[in-house]
Amino acid sequence: MARQFLTLLGATGTIGCNTLEVVALHPDRYHLFALTAHRNIEKLAQQCQRFAPRFAVVEHAADAERLHRLLTAGGAPPETEILHGPEALSRVASAPEVSIVMAAIVGAAGLAPTLAAAQAGKRILLANKEALVMSGALLMDAVRTSGAILLPVDSEHNAVFQSLPHHHAQGLKAVGVSRITLTASGGPFLHRALSDLMRVTPDEACKHPNWVMGRKISVDSATMMNKGLELIEACWLFGARPDQVDIVIHPESIVHSMVAYVDGSVIAQLGCPDMRTPIAHALAFPERISSGVAALDLATIGALHFQALDPQRFPAVSLAYRAIRTGGTAPAILNAANEVAVAAFLERQMRFDQIPGLIAKVLDTLSPESGDTLATVLDADARSRAIAAALIQQQAFS
Numbered sequence: 001m002a003r004q005f006l007t008l009l010g011a012t013g014t015i016g017c018n019t020l021e022v023v024a025l026h027p028d029r030y031h032l033f034a035l036t037a038h039r040n041i042e043k044l045a046q047q048c049q050r051f052a053p054r055f056a057v058v059e060h061a062a063d064a065e066r067l068h069r070l071l072t073a074g075g076a077p078p079e080t081e082i083l084h085g086p087e088a089l090s091r092v093a094s095a096p097e098v099s100i101v102m103a104a105i106v107g108a109a110g111l112a113p114t115l116a117a118a119q120a121g122k123r124i125l126l127a128n129k130e131a132l133v134m135s136g137a138l139l140m141d142a143v144r145t146s147g148a149i150l151l152p153v154d155s156e157h158n159a160v161f162q163s164l165p166h167h168h169a170q171g172l173k174a175v176g177v178s179r180i181t182l183t184a185s186g187g188p189f190l191h192r193a194l195s196d197l198m199r200v201t202p203d204e205a206c207k208h209p210n211w212v213m214g215r216k217i218s219v220d221s222a223t224m225m226n227k228g229l230e231l232i233e234a235c236w237l238f239g240a241r242p243d244q245v246d247i248v249i250h251p252e253s254i255v256h257s258m259v260a261y262v263d264g265s266v267i268a269q270l271g272c273p274d275m276r277t278p279i280a281h282a283l284a285f286p287e288r289i290s291s292g293v294a295a296l297d298l299a300t301i302g303a304l305h306f307q308a309l310d311p312q313r314f315p316a317v318s319l320a321y322r323a324i325r326t327g328g329t330a331p332a333i334l335n336a337a338n339e340v341a342v343a344a345f346l347e348r349q350m351r352f353d354q355i356p357g358l359i360a361k362v363l364d365t366l367s368p369e370s371g372d373t374l375a376t377v378l379d380a381d382a383r384s385r386a387i388a389a390a391l392i393q394q395q396a397f398s
C-alpha cells in the first residue's frame with residue numbers, strides 16, 4: 001500500500017510518544033509529515049532526528065530557534081522545516097499531503113488544529129477529548145460537511161466503536177443498541193478515606209494505578225472528571241443521549257467499555273491497559289496492525305471486578321451530566337473551569353477536594369449560550385477561565 005502522511009499534534013506527550021512507537025513498527029505504511037510540541041523542545045529534536053518529519057511546529061519563535069540549533073548541532077542541515085505559532089498547527093493539520101491527523105494536544109489548545117483537520121476532510125484520530133467536549137456541535141458538523149473520518153483513540157470510546165456495528169451512524173436505536181457503558185478504573189483514590197482527599201498531593205494524584213498518562217488527564221482520572229468528559233465525548237461520537245450512557249467502576253482496566261443491545265447481548269472490547277492498542281486500531285482501521293502490546297492473559301489476571309460509581313466520592317461526574325444535559329456552551333464552561341482548577345491544583349494553589357466545588361460554582365455563575373459558532377465557544381471558554389481564576393484568587397471554592 002502507498003505510505004500515508006501523518007501529522008502528529010502533541011508528539012511529545014504520552015499519546016504522541018505511544019503513536020510514534022506504533023508508527024516505528026510500520027515504516028512502510030506511515031510517514032511523518034509534521035510533529036508538534038509546546039515546551040519539550042529537546043524531546044521534539046530527538047523525535048525529528050529519528051523520524052525526519054517534513055515539518056516541526058512549536059509555539060514560540062525562540063523555541064523554533066532553539067530547535068533549529070539542536071537539529072544543526074551535528075553540522076548537517078536539518079531535513080525538517082521548523083514553523084511556529086498557532087496558525088502553523090492548523091496548517092500542518094490541514095495540508096493537502098496529509099491523510100491522517102493524530103489530535104493529541106492536551107486541553108483547549110488542541111481545538112483549532114483539530115477543527116482545521118475536520119474542515120479539511122482528514123482522517124482524525126481523536127485523543128484530545130477536550131476539543132470535542134468544548135465544541136461537539138461544531139466539530140461533528142465539520143466532519144459531516146467535509147466527509148472527514150473521526151476515529152476515537154480514547155480507550156473507552158475506541159472500545160465502544162469496536163463493539164458497535166459499522167452502520168451505527170444510522171442511530172443507536174436503528175442498530176438495536178440499548179446502552180453504552182463506559183468503564184472507569186476509579187483512579188488512585190478509589191479506596192482513600194473521603195476525609196483524606198483534602199491532603200492529597202499532585203504527585204499522588206498523578207500516580208494512576210493502571211495507565212501512564214500526562215499530568216492533566218491523570219488528575220482528571222483521580223477526580224473522575226475524565227469520565228465526565230468521556231460521557232460528553234460519547235454522546236457526540238455515537239449520537240447517544242446522556243441517559244443512554246452509564247459508568248461502571250472496573251479497577252483492572254481490562255474491559256475498556258461495552259455496548260448493550262435490545263436482545264440482551266453485551267459486546268465488550270478487552271485488552272491490556274496500553275494506549276498503543278487503540279492507537280494502532282485507529283491508525284489502520286478497518287485493517288488490523290501490530291501494536292507492540294503484550295497479549296492479554298486472563299488466566300493470570302484471574303478475576304475482573306465491577307462496582308457502582310459513588311457520586312459522593314466523585315461529584316465531578318454529576319457536573320458533566322449536568323453540563324451535557326444543559327447543552328450549548330455548558331460543556332465548554334465545564335471544561336475550561338476544570339482546566340484552570342487542575343492547573344491550580346498542580347501548582348498547589350488549591351486543594352484536590354476543592355476542584356469539583358470550583359467547577360460547580362463557575363457553572364452556577366455563567367449562563368450557557370447556543371454553542372454553534374466558534375466565537376461563542378471561545379467566548380464561553382474565556383469567561384469560564386476568568387471566573388475560575390478569580391475564584392481561586394479569592395480562595396472561594398464552594
Ligand code: NDP
Pocket residue numbers: 009010011012013014015016036037038039040041059103104105106107109127128129130153154155211212213214215216217275
Ligand atoms: P501530555 O501532557 O502527556 O501531552 C500533551 C501534549 O500536548 C504534549 O505534546 C504537549 O507539548 C502538547 N501541548 C500542551 N500544551 C500545548 C499548547 N498550549 N499548544 C500546543 N501543544 C501543547 O498529555 P497526554 O498525551 O496524556 O494526553 C493528550 C490528550 O489525549 C489529552 O486530551 C488527553 O485527555 C487525551 N488522552 C490521553 C490518554 C493517555 O493515556 N495519556 C488516554 C486518552 C485520551 P510539550 O510536551 O512539548 O509541552
